[in-house]
Amino acid sequence: MEKKIILRDDEMPRQWYNVVPDIPNGLLPPLDPETKEPMGPEKLGAVFPMGLLEQEMSTTRYIDIPEEVLDIYKIWRPVPLVRATNLEKALGTKAKIFFKNEGVSPVGSHKANSAVPQAYYNMKEGVKRLSTETGAGQWGSALSFATSKFGLECKVYMVRVSFEQKPYRKSMMQTFGAQIVASPSEETRTGRKILAEFPDTPGSLGIAISEALEDAAGREDTKYALGSVLNHVCIHQSIIGLETKKQLEIAGEYPDVVIGCCGGGSNFAGIAAPFIPDYLSGKKIRFVGVEPSSCPSLTMGRLAYDFGDVAQTTPLLYMYTLGHDFIPPGIHAGGLRYHGMSPIISALVRENIIEPMKVHQLECFEAGVLFARTEGIIPAPETCHAIRAAIIEATREPDKKQTILFNFSGHGLIDMASYDKFFAGDLHNYDYPEEAIARSMANLPKI
Amino acid sequence: MEKKIILRDDEMPRQWYNVVPDIPNGLLPPLDPETKEPMGPEKLGAVFPMGLLEQEMSTTRYIDIPEEVLDIYKIWRPVPLVRATNLEKALGTKAKIFFKNEGVSPVGSHKANSAVPQAYYNMKEGVKRLSTETGAGQWGSALSFATSKFGLECKVYMVRVSFEQKPYRKSMMQTFGAQIVASPSEETRTGRKILAEFPDTPGSLGIAISEALEDAAGREDTKYALGSVLNHVCIHQSIIGLETKKQLEIAGEYPDVVIGCCGGGSNFAGIAAPFIPDYLSGKKIRFVGVEPSSCPSLTMGRLAYDFGDVAQTTPLLYMYTLGHDFIPPGIHAGGLRYHGMSPIISALVRENIIEPMKVHQLECFEAGVLFARTEGIIPAPETCHAIRAAIIEATREPDKKQTILFNFSGHGLIDMASYDKFFAGDLHNYDYPEEAIARSMANLPKI
Structure with missing residues (x-):
């Protein structure tokens, strides 16, 4: 079979997918930080344009991608779906591992x-x-x-x-x-x-x-x-999963598990959400959201209304949170250092559709180095978290025939200083003490 | 028409092309630095394996790419051929500009x-x-x-x-x-x-x-x-031009001019050589090799036998050279700071098949910034030279309908310090004084 599955420009999806109407029991609305009442587009309109607010509030499943946006996407999209054959060999696994290479964008990531x-x-x-x-x-x-x-x-x-x-x-x-x-x-x-x-x-x-x-x-x-967290961002990122579905179909494959790293949640929502309707129709498929042990909002946080920022100026979002004044340690996956989580991902965790997983920093860098030496591409520290989880899934039962899909959210070429510190032995693992999390969560706003 | 022309894995060429047998009047052999006699594989075998030496000496037009090499190429190849529509608009030209994006390789360049x-x-x-x-x-x-x-x-x-x-x-x-x-x-x-x-x-x-x-x-x-200069390196790089020919055929296009930057010459040989047989069969096509004004081997050097290194330990190569002890100023396109030039490119310049062009550093960075802001990809400083030449060709007669092809040899994400210096006004243009070149050329070995 082919190493990469490639789509031509005219095979790129022309609509984004919005998972919101498919979330069992739905989403709770954002609240006004002052009145604590549901917040409509009129007030949010001060900082966001209506085109995006409509998407933020939308319950439509498919949303047309404007021609002007498609034209720019075509600079780098569709992006390859690659079979990590060399990684599979190195792991001695019978699992097939596929990754969607978002690192080929002009800025090196899905953003x-x-x-x-x-x-x-x-x-x-x-x-x-x-x-x-x-x-x-x-x-x-x-x-x-x-x-x-x-x-x-x-x-x-x-x-x-x-x-x-x-x-x-x-x-x-x-x-x-x-x-x-x-x-x-x-x-x-x-x-x-x-x-x-x-x-x-x-x-x-x-x-x-x-x-x-x-x-x-x-x-x-x-x-x-x-750049993350909000519904409209997750909608835009659905292009990742929509392309991947087409590519897997060409390859005659279907994933048993879909994996992505979770900071604000948008890259994982992007690859996972388009598979949710299949799951809801009874297809057997798992979704694994991977977060750092040092900032474990999904695995150790609480589902509650909280602010998106320390200064308490954003709308209140209903999400898994460690508390808006939680300060994670300075791990090198800066994109995963966020106290909260996208309301969409949070709701899918609440519904037991997404399984959260936390991993330590050092094993993530080890996974990244193995990936670089086998598949040739140096991953961003954030992406190393998804790779680590893919390795865990592929080696737990190495003889199990299964198909693992993860999102390669970005390359690490502009963040090599983190690898330097890893090789120099200057990085450490962090398990955030439960008391510290409890302290920060005591400051959640009272609704 | 499509923004990008993509080949699937199974459309990747399975042979490299060797231009040597097609060079009118051929190449002169490398000489032993001690005896000044033609140097055979037995002596070169101390530093190179026979598989590469056979290619170095080969006069066969097409050479099979081993399966194991194809397997690794497939991590990133075939690479996209992209139409620079946004750059065309910004220039107000009727020319079509295509670039082959070698920047998508795991290390960011054609190397x-x-x-x-x-x-x-x-x-x-x-x-x-x-x-x-x-x-x-x-x-x-x-x-x-x-x-x-x-x-x-x-x-x-x-x-x-x-x-x-x-x-x-x-x-x-x-x-x-x-x-x-x-x-x-x-x-x-x-x-x-x-x-x-x-x-x-x-x-x-x-x-x-x-x-x-x-x-x-x-x-x-x-x-x-x-990594450059030698015949076997140019042969390997021919994959660039071979893919491009297939892609242009799909697009129904043929280039009027093919452009690449020239340091040791391998990326330009890679995109240009596969078009040489068409040229020799009477097809109207120009080849433009672009070098920095600060290191102008093709435009101001001499075609002569010279050493590849300062210490005079390499075989003598017949090439355009500024003299093996020529020290170019510290321009930021480090890959173009070489005193000599691939014997293949040198012979094609001698035969008036390739036109050399020299350009200044500052106008290259200006071209690179324009490219980044239109096509979205930040080019390596070396690649900026090819972009500058493409802009010159596209704007000389802006109403002329023509097709310009250049090799986008690599992205600049790991060399951003050069752009910083450019924006800070710390970079300058250099025209190397003819006396300095003459002084260095006086030290060419006597053959």
């Missing part, structure tokens, strides 16, 4: 799948400028790329510690024409307040979100963009 | 196309370990990847200045399991001698080649590998 439509809908409604935050830098690079395609300005608040440690990410965004500032910055009220109190703070995603939101709220020409 | 067969033929003949040099790091990463696939050890002598400035390249090689040392090193006679005399030297490709050769000559289990 571009949502950045492009987000920039598009904003452009279409006359927005001139987008503000956003970025932690590890994957989302910031993707939005910088996407805004450059639609002639929008882009302002990225980049968590200070990443701003200093990841100069290549900053350079990428600059090359695409974006403006980047270390967060906390002197440019917002929130930033100035925090700097006055903690001049040496390394920053956090929570602070950066607050700054980007304040920026968008304060300017007529600007809206805000978020 | 893997030759690294894989080189590792394979060495493995097949029982070699346990390969030594090589690397400047910018592209070749060293590619060989590290390839040796990891065939269970060989790999030792990379990396020019010290790059070793210090490009930590991510070093990390990549380490992840693939290679050993890397800054050159000059304490590990070879040549290295120790130079360090004793110049303890602060930044190193050079010439020194690193000498160290890698000394390493291979001194150990029974070790052979040497070179």
Whole structure:
């Protein structure tokens, strides 16, 4: 059989899939952070364009992908589905392992799948400028790329510690024409307040979100963009799973298990959601969402309404959370360091459709190195989590004939410093103490 | 029409093309550096395996690609041929611009196309370990990847200045399991001698080649590998042009001009050579080889026998050269900083089949930024040279309907520091003074 299954441009799906109407018992609506009442599009419209809000609230299963978005997707999509034959051999497993290679995007990760439509809908409604935050830098690079395609300005608040440690990410965004500032910055009220109190703070995603939101709220020409968690982001990412289904059909295969790493949840939702209708029709298929032991929202968090940021300015989302003031240790998979989880993934865990799994940092890097030396592609630290889980599944019963599918969410070429630290023995495993999680969860908002 | 033309795995060419028998007036043989007599495989066999030497000397047009090499090529090949529609729009040209995206390889460049067969033929003949040099790091990463696939050890002598400035390249090689040392090193006679005399030297490709050769000559289990210049490397790279021809046929297109950047010449030979038989049969097609003004071997050098390294240890090659002791300024396209040029490209320039063109560094980075903001992919500094030439061709007569093809030899995600310097205004143009070139050329060996 073929090593890769490739789709031609005209075989790319022309609609996204929205899993929301298929979630048993549905989703609870976001709440207004002040009134604690369900929040409608009118108030959210201050920071998001209507085109995206309609998707956020949508209960339609299939949503047309605009031609202009398809045109840009075609720069790199459809992306290959690859059989990890060399990894299988190295593991001595009878399982077939397939991975969807989202690393071939111009910015090296799946984040571009949502950045492009987000920039598009904003452009279409006359927005001139987008503000956003970025932690590890994957989302910031993707939005910088996407805004450059639609002639929008882009302002990225980049968590200070990443701003200093990841100069290549900053350079990428600059090359695409974006403006980047270390967060906390002197440019917002929130930033100035925090700097006055903690001049040496390394920053956090929570602070950066607050700054980007304040920026968008304060300017007529600007809206805000978020790279994960929300429904519309998960909808855009469904292109991953929709393509994969077509490719598996060509290969005459069907997965026994679908695996993805979970930070905010969008890449996993992207590969898994399009298989949910089959599951609901009785097909035997498992879904495994993999999170770091150091930030175990699905395995140790609580399903509750919580804020998306430390400053408590976002709408309240009903999700698995460790508490909005939970600060995970500085593990190297920066994209997985988020206290909450997409409401869609949370609901599918609640319904026992998705099985959460937590893994340790060191075994993830070991898995990543094995993958690089067998399949040739160096994975992003986040992606190593999915690979680790695929290895666990493939070796638990090595003689079992099964088909394992995981999402290769991005390559690690711009994050090699993490591998350096791994080889130098400077990385450690973290199991977050239950007391610390309990302490943070005591601060959940009272609904 | 489609944005990308994609081939499926089973459409990948199964033979390489060797242009040597089609070069009018042929090639002159390499000479023994001591006797100045033509050099046969017996002496070269000390550093290269017979499988590669047979290709080096071959006058066969088509050479089978071993199954084991095809299997690894399939990790990323066939690679897309993409129409640069967004760049065309930005330029306001009626030309169609196509690029072959070699940046999707696991190491981000075309270098893997030759690294894989080189590792394979060495493995097949029982070699346990390969030594090589690397400047910018592209070749060293590619060989590290390839040796990891065939269970060989790999030792990379990396020019010290790059070793210090490009930590991510070093990390990549380490992840693939290679050993890397800054050159000059304490590990070879040549290295120790130079360090004793110049303890602060930044190193050079010439020194690193000498160290890698000394390493291979001194150990029974070790052979040497070179990433460009030689015939067998150009043969391996022909996969680029062979795939492209198939893809253009699917698109119903034929190029009026084929463009590539030229350092040692292998990526340009790879895309151009498979079109040479058409040219010789009377097809109207131009070939443009692009080099930096700071290292203008084709446009200002001389066609003569010269050494491949500063230490005068390699065979003498008949090629366009600026003199083996020519030291180009530290431009950021490290892959183009070589005093010589592949004998194959040199002969095709001599026959007026290839037109050489030189371009300045700053206009290349400008072209690269425009490409990133239109087509979304950040090019390697070397690749920016090909893009610049494509832009020149497309805008000279913007209303002319023509088809331009260039090789996108690699992405720039691991070399973003060069873009930083460009944006900071720290880069400059260099026109190498004719006296300096004349001085270096006065030292050509007397044949």
